[in-house]
Amino acid sequence: MSNNGYLFAAYAATWIIHIVYLGTIVSRYSRLKREIEDLKKPGVRS
Amino acid sequence: MKTVFPILGVLTAILLSYALYEALVAAPTEQTMGDVQRIFYYHVPSAWTAFILFFVNFGASVFYLTKRRPAADIVALVSAEVGVVFCTVVLVTGPIWARPVWGIWWAPGDIRLTSTLVLWLIYVSYLVLRRFSSSGQTPTLAAALAVLGALCVPFVYFSIWFFRTQHPQPVMGGGGSIDPRMLHVLLINWLAFSCFAFLVCWSRYRLERLQREVDQAHALESLLEPRRSAR
Amino acid sequence: MTAPTGITRATLLKDLRLEWRSKDAINSMLFFSLLVVVVFSFSFDPTAEESRQIAGGLIWVAFLFAAVVALNQTWAREIRNQVLDAYRVSPAPANSLFVAKTVGNFIFVSVLEALMTPLFIAFYHLRTLGPVWQLLLIAVLGTWALVVNGTFFAAISLRTRSREIMLPLLLFPISIPAILAMVQSTTAILNGEGAHFYIVLLATYDLVFTTVCLLLFETILNAE
Numbered sequence: 380m381s382n383n384g385y386l387f388a389a390y391a392a393t394w395i396i397h398i399v400y401l402g403t404i405v406s407r408y409s410r411l412k413r414e415i416e417d418l419k420k421p422g423v424r425s
Numbered sequence: 426m427k428t429v430f431p432i433l434g435v436l437t438a439i440l441l442s443y444a445l446y447e448a449l450v451a452a453p454t455e456q457t458m459g460d461v462q463r464i465f466y467y468h469v470p471s472a473w474t475a476f477i478l479f480f481v482n483f484g485a486s487v488f489y490l491t492k493r494r495p496a497a498d499i500v501a502l503v504s505a506e507v508g509v510v511f512c513t514v515v516l517v518t519g520p521i522w523a524r525p526v527w528g529i530w531w532a533p534g535d536i537r538l539t540s541t542l543v544l545w546l547i548y549v550s551y552l553v554l555r556r557f558s559s560s561g562q563t564p565t566l567a568a569a570l571a572v573l574g575a576l577c578v579p580f581v582y583f584s585i586w587f588f589r590t591q592h593p594q595p596v597m598g599g600g601g602s603i604d605p606r607m608l609h610v611l612l613i614n615w616l617a618f619s620c621f622a623f624l625v626c627w628s629r630y631r632l633e634r635l636q637r638e639v640d641q642a643h644a645l646e647s648l649l650e651p652r653r654s655a656r
Numbered sequence: 657m658t659a660p661t662g663i664t665r666a667t668l669l670k671d672l673r674l675e676w677r678s679k680d681a682i683n684s685m686l687f688f689s690l691l692v693v694v695v696f697s698f699s700f701d702p703t704a705e706e707s708r709q710i711a712g713g714l715i716w717v718a719f720l721f722a723a724v725v726a727l728n729q730t731w732a733r734e735i736r737n738q739v740l741d742a743y744r745v746s747p748a749p750a751n752s753l754f755v756a757k758t759v760g761n762f763i764f765v766s767v768l769e770a771l772m773t774p775l776f777i778a779f780y781h782l783r784t785l786g787p788v789w790q791l792l793l794i795a796v797l798g799t800w801a802l803v804v805n806g807t808f809f810a811a812i813s814l815r816t817r818s819r820e821i822m823l824p825l826l827l828f829p830i831s832i833p834a835i836l837a838m839v840q841s842t843t844a845i846l847n848g849e850g851a852h853f854y855i856v857l858l859a860t861y862d863l864v865f866t867t868v869c870l871l872l873f874e875t876i877l878n879a880e
Binding site for chain 2: 382384386387388389390392393396397400401404407408413414415418
Binding site: 490561566 | 660771805808809812815816817818822825826827828830832833834836837840853857861862868869872875876879
Protein backbone atom coordinates (compact mmCIF):
# COMPACT_ATOMS: atom_id res chain seq x y z
CA MET A 380 0.00 0.00 0.00
CA SER A 381 2.87 2.40 0.72
CA ASN A 382 3.84 1.83 -2.89
CA ASN A 383 0.99 4.06 -3.88
CA GLY A 384 2.70 6.74 -1.84
CA TYR A 385 5.61 6.52 -4.25
CA LEU A 386 3.27 6.71 -7.21
CA PHE A 387 1.65 9.84 -5.82
CA ALA A 388 5.06 11.35 -5.02
CA ALA A 389 6.30 10.79 -8.56
CA TYR A 390 3.26 12.38 -10.20
CA ALA A 391 3.25 15.25 -7.72
CA ALA A 392 6.98 15.86 -8.21
CA THR A 393 6.49 16.00 -11.98
CA TRP A 394 3.83 18.67 -11.76
CA ILE A 395 5.61 20.64 -9.05
CA ILE A 396 8.70 20.87 -11.26
CA HIS A 397 6.67 21.99 -14.27
CA ILE A 398 4.65 24.51 -12.27
CA VAL A 399 7.77 26.01 -10.71
CA TYR A 400 9.30 26.49 -14.16
CA LEU A 401 6.10 27.99 -15.56
CA GLY A 402 6.03 30.25 -12.51
CA THR A 403 9.46 31.63 -13.36
CA ILE A 404 8.30 32.35 -16.90
CA VAL A 405 5.18 34.14 -15.67
CA SER A 406 7.03 36.25 -13.10
CA ARG A 407 9.71 37.26 -15.61
CA TYR A 408 6.98 38.15 -18.05
CA SER A 409 5.15 40.42 -15.60
CA ARG A 410 8.43 42.08 -14.63
CA LEU A 411 9.12 42.72 -18.30
CA LYS A 412 5.67 44.19 -18.79
CA ARG A 413 6.35 46.65 -15.99
CA GLU A 414 9.68 47.58 -17.56
CA ILE A 415 7.99 48.22 -20.88
CA GLU A 416 5.46 50.50 -19.19
CA ASP A 417 8.35 52.41 -17.64
CA LEU A 418 10.11 52.67 -20.98
CA LYS A 419 7.00 54.02 -22.64
CA LYS A 420 6.63 56.86 -20.15
CA PRO A 421 8.65 59.79 -21.50
CA GLY A 422 11.45 61.03 -19.26
CA VAL A 423 10.99 58.44 -16.53
CA ARG A 424 14.05 56.42 -15.60
CA SER A 425 13.70 52.85 -14.38
CA MET B 426 -1.46 34.12 -32.81
CA LYS B 427 -3.08 35.57 -29.73
CA THR B 428 -6.13 33.35 -29.96
CA VAL B 429 -4.31 30.19 -30.95
CA PHE B 430 -2.33 29.97 -27.75
CA PRO B 431 -5.24 29.85 -25.27
CA ILE B 432 -7.10 27.37 -27.47
CA LEU B 433 -4.07 25.10 -27.64
CA GLY B 434 -3.65 25.59 -23.90
CA VAL B 435 -7.13 24.36 -23.15
CA LEU B 436 -6.79 21.44 -25.57
CA THR B 437 -3.50 20.43 -23.99
CA ALA B 438 -4.96 20.62 -20.50
CA ILE B 439 -7.80 18.34 -21.60
CA LEU B 440 -5.36 15.96 -23.22
CA LEU B 441 -3.16 15.88 -20.11
CA SER B 442 -6.16 15.19 -17.88
CA TYR B 443 -7.30 12.38 -20.14
CA ALA B 444 -3.78 10.95 -20.23
CA LEU B 445 -3.62 11.12 -16.42
CA TYR B 446 -6.91 9.25 -16.15
CA GLU B 447 -5.64 6.61 -18.56
CA ALA B 448 -2.42 6.21 -16.62
CA LEU B 449 -3.96 5.99 -13.17
CA VAL B 450 -7.24 4.20 -13.86
CA ALA B 451 -7.64 2.72 -17.33
CA ALA B 452 -4.21 1.14 -17.78
CA PRO B 453 -3.92 -2.45 -16.61
CA THR B 454 -2.04 -3.10 -13.37
CA GLU B 455 1.38 -4.60 -13.85
CA GLN B 456 1.88 -8.07 -12.42
CA THR B 457 5.17 -7.87 -10.56
CA MET B 458 5.41 -4.23 -9.58
CA GLY B 459 1.78 -3.33 -8.99
CA ASP B 460 0.48 0.21 -9.19
CA VAL B 461 3.93 1.77 -8.74
CA GLN B 462 4.63 0.79 -12.31
CA ARG B 463 2.28 3.58 -13.41
CA ILE B 464 5.14 6.02 -12.82
CA PHE B 465 6.32 4.61 -16.14
CA TYR B 466 3.64 6.64 -17.94
CA TYR B 467 5.19 9.88 -16.72
CA HIS B 468 8.84 8.83 -16.57
CA VAL B 469 9.27 7.57 -20.12
CA PRO B 470 7.39 10.31 -22.03
CA SER B 471 9.38 12.92 -20.09
CA ALA B 472 12.59 11.20 -21.15
CA TRP B 473 11.57 11.05 -24.81
CA THR B 474 10.50 14.70 -24.74
CA ALA B 475 13.79 15.75 -23.14
CA PHE B 476 15.81 13.88 -25.78
CA ILE B 477 13.82 15.45 -28.60
CA LEU B 478 14.34 18.91 -27.12
CA PHE B 479 18.07 18.33 -26.79
CA PHE B 480 18.14 17.22 -30.41
CA VAL B 481 16.35 20.44 -31.35
CA ASN B 482 19.03 22.32 -29.41
CA PHE B 483 21.72 20.58 -31.44
CA GLY B 484 19.99 21.43 -34.71
CA ALA B 485 19.41 25.05 -33.72
CA SER B 486 23.03 25.42 -32.60
CA VAL B 487 24.39 24.05 -35.87
CA PHE B 488 21.99 26.32 -37.76
CA TYR B 489 23.18 29.28 -35.73
CA LEU B 490 26.83 28.50 -36.41
CA THR B 491 26.18 28.35 -40.14
CA LYS B 492 23.52 31.03 -40.65
CA ARG B 493 23.87 33.30 -37.57
CA ARG B 494 20.16 33.95 -37.21
CA PRO B 495 19.20 35.29 -33.75
CA ALA B 496 15.97 33.26 -33.84
CA ALA B 497 18.03 30.07 -34.00
CA ASP B 498 19.91 31.15 -30.92
CA ILE B 499 16.64 31.70 -29.04
CA VAL B 500 15.37 28.28 -30.12
CA ALA B 501 18.60 26.73 -28.86
CA LEU B 502 18.27 28.47 -25.49
CA VAL B 503 14.59 27.59 -25.10
CA SER B 504 14.96 23.94 -26.09
CA ALA B 505 17.89 23.50 -23.69
CA GLU B 506 15.99 25.07 -20.77
CA VAL B 507 12.78 23.14 -21.28
CA GLY B 508 14.81 20.02 -22.00
CA VAL B 509 16.57 20.38 -18.65
CA VAL B 510 13.19 20.75 -16.93
CA PHE B 511 11.91 17.52 -18.47
CA CYS B 512 15.23 15.82 -17.77
CA THR B 513 14.90 16.84 -14.12
CA VAL B 514 11.50 15.17 -14.05
CA VAL B 515 13.07 11.98 -15.39
CA LEU B 516 15.83 12.06 -12.77
CA VAL B 517 13.35 12.63 -9.96
CA THR B 518 10.70 10.09 -11.00
CA GLY B 519 13.36 7.47 -11.79
CA PRO B 520 14.68 7.02 -8.24
CA ILE B 521 11.14 7.36 -6.82
CA TRP B 522 10.23 4.40 -9.00
CA ALA B 523 13.43 2.50 -8.29
CA ARG B 524 13.17 2.65 -4.51
CA PRO B 525 10.06 0.50 -4.04
CA VAL B 526 10.96 -1.81 -6.92
CA TRP B 527 14.66 -2.50 -6.30
CA GLY B 528 15.08 -1.17 -2.77
CA ILE B 529 17.72 1.32 -3.84
CA TRP B 530 17.42 4.88 -5.06
CA TRP B 531 20.14 4.69 -7.67
CA ALA B 532 22.16 2.07 -9.57
CA PRO B 533 25.32 3.44 -11.24
CA GLY B 534 25.16 0.96 -14.07
CA ASP B 535 21.55 1.59 -14.96
CA ILE B 536 22.18 2.80 -18.44
CA ARG B 537 19.08 4.90 -18.87
CA LEU B 538 19.22 6.83 -15.61
CA THR B 539 22.98 7.30 -15.68
CA SER B 540 23.12 8.50 -19.26
CA THR B 541 20.18 10.81 -18.51
CA LEU B 542 22.15 12.20 -15.58
CA VAL B 543 25.17 12.89 -17.78
CA LEU B 544 22.91 14.53 -20.35
CA TRP B 545 21.42 16.68 -17.62
CA LEU B 546 24.91 17.70 -16.48
CA ILE B 547 25.96 18.60 -20.01
CA TYR B 548 22.94 20.81 -20.67
CA VAL B 549 23.05 22.43 -17.26
CA SER B 550 26.65 23.37 -17.99
CA TYR B 551 25.36 24.81 -21.29
CA LEU B 552 22.84 26.95 -19.40
CA VAL B 553 25.52 28.05 -16.91
CA LEU B 554 27.75 29.13 -19.78
CA ARG B 555 24.89 31.17 -21.22
CA ARG B 556 24.33 32.80 -17.86
CA PHE B 557 27.97 33.61 -17.20
CA SER B 558 29.14 34.94 -20.55
CA SER B 559 28.65 38.44 -21.86
CA SER B 560 25.90 38.91 -24.36
CA GLY B 561 27.82 39.57 -27.54
CA GLN B 562 29.65 36.27 -27.67
CA THR B 563 27.19 34.05 -25.84
CA PRO B 564 25.32 32.65 -28.86
CA THR B 565 28.49 31.52 -30.62
CA LEU B 566 30.19 30.07 -27.55
CA ALA B 567 27.03 28.33 -26.45
CA ALA B 568 26.46 26.89 -29.91
CA ALA B 569 29.99 25.46 -29.94
CA LEU B 570 29.42 23.88 -26.53
CA ALA B 571 26.08 22.47 -27.69
CA VAL B 572 27.71 20.77 -30.65
CA LEU B 573 30.37 19.18 -28.45
CA GLY B 574 27.75 18.15 -25.93
CA ALA B 575 25.55 16.53 -28.53
CA LEU B 576 28.50 14.65 -30.03
CA CYS B 577 29.27 13.34 -26.57
CA VAL B 578 25.93 11.56 -26.27
CA PRO B 579 26.77 8.37 -28.23
CA PHE B 580 29.99 8.04 -26.20
CA VAL B 581 28.03 8.39 -22.98
CA TYR B 582 25.69 5.65 -24.09
CA PHE B 583 28.37 3.22 -25.22
CA SER B 584 30.67 3.71 -22.25
CA ILE B 585 27.87 3.09 -19.76
CA TRP B 586 26.56 0.17 -21.83
CA PHE B 587 29.91 -1.55 -21.66
CA PHE B 588 30.28 -0.68 -17.98
CA ARG B 589 26.98 -2.42 -17.39
CA THR B 590 28.13 -5.61 -19.07
CA GLN B 591 31.05 -5.69 -16.65
CA HIS B 592 28.96 -4.76 -13.62
CA PRO B 593 25.57 -6.39 -14.02
CA GLN B 594 22.73 -4.29 -12.75
CA PRO B 595 18.97 -4.76 -12.43
CA VAL B 596 17.15 -3.73 -15.57
CA MET B 597 14.77 -0.82 -15.24
CA GLY B 598 11.18 -1.54 -16.13
CA GLY B 599 10.01 -1.70 -19.69
CA GLY B 600 12.62 -4.22 -20.84
CA GLY B 601 11.29 -6.62 -23.42
CA SER B 602 7.85 -6.59 -24.98
CA ILE B 603 5.12 -4.33 -23.72
CA ASP B 604 1.41 -4.98 -23.35
CA PRO B 605 -0.37 -3.15 -26.23
CA ARG B 606 -2.83 -1.53 -23.84
CA MET B 607 0.12 -0.14 -21.84
CA LEU B 608 1.74 1.04 -25.05
CA HIS B 609 -1.46 2.85 -25.93
CA VAL B 610 -1.51 4.70 -22.59
CA LEU B 611 2.21 5.45 -22.91
CA LEU B 612 1.73 7.01 -26.33
CA ILE B 613 -1.22 9.10 -25.16
CA ASN B 614 0.86 10.48 -22.31
CA TRP B 615 3.70 11.13 -24.70
CA LEU B 616 1.43 13.06 -27.02
CA ALA B 617 0.02 15.07 -24.12
CA PHE B 618 3.46 15.94 -22.77
CA SER B 619 4.74 16.81 -26.23
CA CYS B 620 1.91 19.30 -26.69
CA PHE B 621 2.64 20.66 -23.22
CA ALA B 622 6.36 20.96 -24.01
CA PHE B 623 5.55 22.76 -27.25
CA LEU B 624 3.39 25.32 -25.44
CA VAL B 625 6.02 25.86 -22.73
CA CYS B 626 8.69 26.36 -25.38
CA TRP B 627 6.47 28.78 -27.25
CA SER B 628 5.86 30.85 -24.09
CA ARG B 629 9.55 30.87 -23.24
CA TYR B 630 10.38 31.85 -26.82
CA ARG B 631 8.00 34.81 -26.66
CA LEU B 632 9.42 35.83 -23.32
CA GLU B 633 12.98 35.71 -24.64
CA ARG B 634 12.10 37.69 -27.76
CA LEU B 635 10.46 40.34 -25.62
CA GLN B 636 13.41 40.38 -23.20
CA ARG B 637 15.87 40.95 -26.04
CA GLU B 638 13.77 43.74 -27.53
CA VAL B 639 13.63 45.44 -24.13
CA ASP B 640 17.39 45.03 -23.71
CA GLN B 641 17.95 46.56 -27.12
CA ALA B 642 15.64 49.43 -26.24
CA HIS B 643 17.62 50.06 -23.05
CA ALA B 644 20.89 49.94 -24.95
CA LEU B 645 19.59 52.32 -27.59
CA GLU B 646 18.36 54.70 -24.92
CA SER B 647 21.66 54.94 -23.12
CA LEU B 648 23.37 55.48 -26.47
CA LEU B 649 21.06 58.25 -27.60
CA GLU B 650 20.58 60.12 -24.34
CA PRO B 651 23.72 59.83 -22.24
CA ARG B 652 23.00 63.05 -20.32
CA ARG B 653 19.76 61.84 -18.84
CA SER B 654 21.04 58.38 -18.08
CA ALA B 655 21.50 57.64 -14.38
CA ARG B 656 24.85 55.95 -15.14
CA MET C 657 51.32 23.04 -45.19
CA THR C 658 54.64 24.32 -43.92
CA ALA C 659 53.32 27.68 -42.75
CA PRO C 660 50.74 26.36 -40.24
CA THR C 661 53.05 23.72 -38.83
CA GLY C 662 55.83 26.30 -38.63
CA ILE C 663 53.60 28.59 -36.59
CA THR C 664 52.51 25.69 -34.42
CA ARG C 665 56.07 24.65 -33.75
CA ALA C 666 57.15 28.25 -33.06
CA THR C 667 54.30 28.85 -30.63
CA LEU C 668 54.88 25.54 -28.89
CA LEU C 669 58.62 26.10 -28.54
CA LYS C 670 58.00 29.61 -27.24
CA ASP C 671 55.65 28.28 -24.57
CA LEU C 672 58.03 25.52 -23.57
CA ARG C 673 60.97 27.89 -23.44
CA LEU C 674 59.07 30.44 -21.34
CA GLU C 675 57.95 27.74 -18.99
CA TRP C 676 61.40 26.27 -18.70
CA ARG C 677 62.86 29.64 -17.81
CA SER C 678 60.31 30.71 -15.24
CA LYS C 679 59.09 27.30 -14.07
CA ASP C 680 56.02 29.19 -12.81
CA ALA C 681 53.31 26.82 -13.68
CA ILE C 682 55.23 23.59 -13.43
CA ASN C 683 56.40 24.19 -9.88
CA SER C 684 52.98 25.04 -8.54
CA MET C 685 51.44 22.13 -10.40
CA LEU C 686 54.08 19.75 -9.12
CA PHE C 687 53.49 20.74 -5.54
CA PHE C 688 49.75 20.54 -6.07
CA SER C 689 50.07 17.02 -7.47
CA LEU C 690 52.17 15.92 -4.52
CA LEU C 691 49.58 17.34 -2.13
CA VAL C 692 46.78 15.51 -3.94
CA VAL C 693 48.59 12.17 -3.71
CA VAL C 694 49.37 12.66 -0.02
CA VAL C 695 45.82 13.72 0.87
CA PHE C 696 44.42 10.74 -1.02
CA SER C 697 46.82 8.41 0.79
CA PHE C 698 45.44 9.60 4.12
CA SER C 699 41.84 9.39 2.95
CA PHE C 700 42.05 5.94 1.40
CA ASP C 701 44.31 3.48 3.14
CA PRO C 702 43.71 0.13 1.45
CA THR C 703 45.54 -3.17 1.42
CA ALA C 704 47.54 -4.05 -1.67
CA GLU C 705 44.69 -6.21 -2.95
CA GLU C 706 42.03 -3.56 -2.47
CA SER C 707 44.24 -0.84 -3.84
CA ARG C 708 44.25 -2.48 -7.26
CA GLN C 709 40.48 -2.06 -7.34
CA ILE C 710 40.38 1.62 -6.47
CA ALA C 711 43.73 2.90 -7.73
CA GLY C 712 42.44 3.42 -11.25
CA GLY C 713 39.80 5.84 -10.04
CA LEU C 714 42.07 7.61 -7.56
CA ILE C 715 44.87 8.14 -10.02
CA TRP C 716 42.65 9.55 -12.72
CA VAL C 717 40.81 11.87 -10.33
CA ALA C 718 44.20 13.17 -9.19
CA PHE C 719 45.32 13.59 -12.81
CA LEU C 720 42.07 15.36 -13.59
CA PHE C 721 42.63 17.95 -10.86
CA ALA C 722 46.22 18.46 -11.94
CA ALA C 723 45.06 18.90 -15.54
CA VAL C 724 42.52 21.54 -14.52
CA VAL C 725 45.20 23.49 -12.68
CA ALA C 726 47.42 23.33 -15.77
CA LEU C 727 44.61 24.20 -18.16
CA ASN C 728 43.47 27.21 -16.19
CA GLN C 729 46.74 28.96 -16.86
CA THR C 730 46.78 28.02 -20.56
CA TRP C 731 45.78 31.39 -21.83
CA ALA C 732 46.82 33.48 -18.84
CA ARG C 733 50.04 34.64 -20.44
CA GLU C 734 48.25 35.48 -23.67
CA ILE C 735 45.67 37.56 -21.86
CA ARG C 736 48.27 39.48 -19.91
CA ASN C 737 50.07 40.59 -23.04
CA GLN C 738 47.10 40.98 -25.40
CA VAL C 739 48.51 38.26 -27.58
CA LEU C 740 45.09 36.91 -28.47
CA ASP C 741 44.04 40.18 -30.06
CA ALA C 742 47.23 40.23 -32.06
CA TYR C 743 46.54 36.68 -33.13
CA ARG C 744 43.04 37.53 -34.24
CA VAL C 745 44.21 40.22 -36.63
CA SER C 746 47.17 38.26 -37.94
CA PRO C 747 46.76 36.01 -40.99
CA ALA C 748 47.97 33.03 -38.96
CA PRO C 749 45.41 30.23 -38.87
CA ALA C 750 43.77 29.90 -35.47
CA ASN C 751 44.25 26.16 -35.53
CA SER C 752 48.00 26.48 -35.27
CA LEU C 753 47.57 28.33 -32.00
CA PHE C 754 45.14 25.72 -30.76
CA VAL C 755 47.38 22.79 -31.66
CA ALA C 756 50.39 24.48 -30.07
CA LYS C 757 48.50 25.18 -26.86
CA THR C 758 47.04 21.68 -26.71
CA VAL C 759 50.38 19.97 -27.31
CA GLY C 760 51.99 22.25 -24.74
CA ASN C 761 49.33 21.36 -22.18
CA PHE C 762 49.71 17.69 -23.08
CA ILE C 763 53.41 17.86 -22.34
CA PHE C 764 52.84 19.67 -19.02
CA VAL C 765 50.18 17.26 -17.83
CA SER C 766 52.22 14.25 -18.97
CA VAL C 767 55.18 15.47 -16.95
CA LEU C 768 52.89 15.81 -13.94
CA GLU C 769 51.53 12.33 -14.45
CA ALA C 770 55.01 10.90 -14.83
CA LEU C 771 55.97 12.45 -11.51
CA MET C 772 52.80 11.47 -9.64
CA THR C 773 52.77 7.85 -10.76
CA PRO C 774 55.79 6.66 -8.75
CA LEU C 775 54.26 8.35 -5.70
CA PHE C 776 51.02 6.48 -6.21
CA ILE C 777 52.86 3.22 -6.72
CA ALA C 778 54.74 3.79 -3.50
CA PHE C 779 51.79 4.91 -1.37
CA TYR C 780 49.47 2.17 -2.58
CA HIS C 781 51.94 -0.70 -3.12
CA LEU C 782 50.73 -0.94 -6.68
CA ARG C 783 51.75 -3.69 -8.98
CA THR C 784 50.12 -4.27 -12.33
CA LEU C 785 48.95 -7.68 -13.40
CA GLY C 786 48.39 -6.61 -16.99
CA PRO C 787 50.75 -5.25 -19.64
CA VAL C 788 52.34 -1.90 -18.85
CA TRP C 789 52.32 -0.72 -22.46
CA GLN C 790 48.53 -0.75 -22.38
CA LEU C 791 48.58 1.43 -19.29
CA LEU C 792 50.83 3.86 -21.12
CA LEU C 793 48.52 3.85 -24.12
CA ILE C 794 45.55 4.66 -21.90
CA ALA C 795 47.54 7.40 -20.20
CA VAL C 796 48.35 8.98 -23.55
CA LEU C 797 44.81 8.69 -24.96
CA GLY C 798 43.17 9.77 -21.74
CA THR C 799 45.45 12.74 -21.19
CA TRP C 800 44.90 13.88 -24.76
CA ALA C 801 41.13 13.65 -24.29
CA LEU C 802 41.27 15.86 -21.20
CA VAL C 803 43.72 18.30 -22.69
CA VAL C 804 42.08 18.81 -26.08
CA ASN C 805 38.68 19.55 -24.58
CA GLY C 806 40.26 21.46 -21.72
CA THR C 807 42.21 23.81 -23.97
CA PHE C 808 39.07 24.45 -26.00
CA PHE C 809 36.92 25.15 -22.95
CA ALA C 810 39.69 27.28 -21.42
CA ALA C 811 39.40 29.50 -24.50
CA ILE C 812 35.62 29.64 -24.07
CA SER C 813 35.93 30.39 -20.35
CA LEU C 814 38.09 33.42 -21.12
CA ARG C 815 35.00 35.36 -22.04
CA THR C 816 33.03 34.47 -18.95
CA ARG C 817 32.80 35.68 -15.39
CA SER C 818 34.32 33.27 -12.87
CA ARG C 819 36.76 31.98 -15.43
CA GLU C 820 38.48 29.46 -13.18
CA ILE C 821 35.35 27.66 -12.07
CA MET C 822 33.86 27.78 -15.56
CA LEU C 823 36.54 25.51 -17.00
CA PRO C 824 35.92 22.43 -14.83
CA LEU C 825 32.19 23.10 -14.95
CA LEU C 826 32.23 22.81 -18.73
CA LEU C 827 34.95 20.16 -18.97
CA PHE C 828 33.76 17.54 -16.50
CA PRO C 829 30.31 16.64 -17.91
CA ILE C 830 31.56 16.26 -21.46
CA SER C 831 34.60 14.28 -20.30
CA ILE C 832 32.52 11.75 -18.36
CA PRO C 833 32.58 9.01 -21.02
CA ALA C 834 36.33 9.45 -21.40
CA ILE C 835 36.87 9.45 -17.63
CA LEU C 836 34.75 6.34 -17.25
CA ALA C 837 36.81 4.65 -19.96
CA MET C 838 40.12 5.75 -18.42
CA VAL C 839 39.22 4.62 -14.93
CA GLN C 840 37.65 1.30 -15.93
CA SER C 841 40.41 0.38 -18.35
CA THR C 842 43.15 1.25 -15.83
CA THR C 843 41.44 -0.84 -13.17
CA ALA C 844 40.97 -3.69 -15.63
CA ILE C 845 44.60 -3.75 -16.68
CA LEU C 846 45.86 -3.46 -13.11
CA ASN C 847 43.84 -6.57 -12.41
CA GLY C 848 45.03 -8.42 -15.48
CA GLU C 849 41.81 -8.16 -17.47
CA GLY C 850 41.29 -6.90 -21.02
CA ALA C 851 40.42 -3.30 -21.81
CA HIS C 852 40.18 -3.31 -25.58
CA PHE C 853 36.70 -1.83 -25.77
CA TYR C 854 37.61 1.14 -23.61
CA ILE C 855 40.84 1.75 -25.50
CA VAL C 856 38.97 1.81 -28.79
CA LEU C 857 36.33 4.06 -27.22
CA LEU C 858 39.00 6.47 -25.97
CA ALA C 859 40.74 6.53 -29.34
CA THR C 860 37.44 7.26 -31.12
CA TYR C 861 36.58 9.93 -28.57
CA ASP C 862 39.98 11.57 -29.10
CA LEU C 863 39.55 11.51 -32.86
CA VAL C 864 36.04 12.95 -32.85
CA PHE C 865 36.68 15.68 -30.32
CA THR C 866 40.04 16.74 -31.72
CA THR C 867 38.44 17.13 -35.13
CA VAL C 868 35.47 19.12 -33.85
CA CYS C 869 37.60 21.35 -31.62
CA LEU C 870 39.87 22.11 -34.56
CA LEU C 871 36.85 22.95 -36.71
CA LEU C 872 35.26 25.21 -34.11
CA PHE C 873 38.29 26.94 -32.58
CA GLU C 874 38.51 29.71 -35.13
CA THR C 875 34.81 30.43 -34.59
CA ILE C 876 35.12 30.84 -30.85
CA LEU C 877 38.37 32.76 -31.07
CA ASN C 878 36.65 35.31 -33.27
CA ALA C 879 33.34 35.40 -31.39
CA GLU C 880 32.66 39.14 -31.20
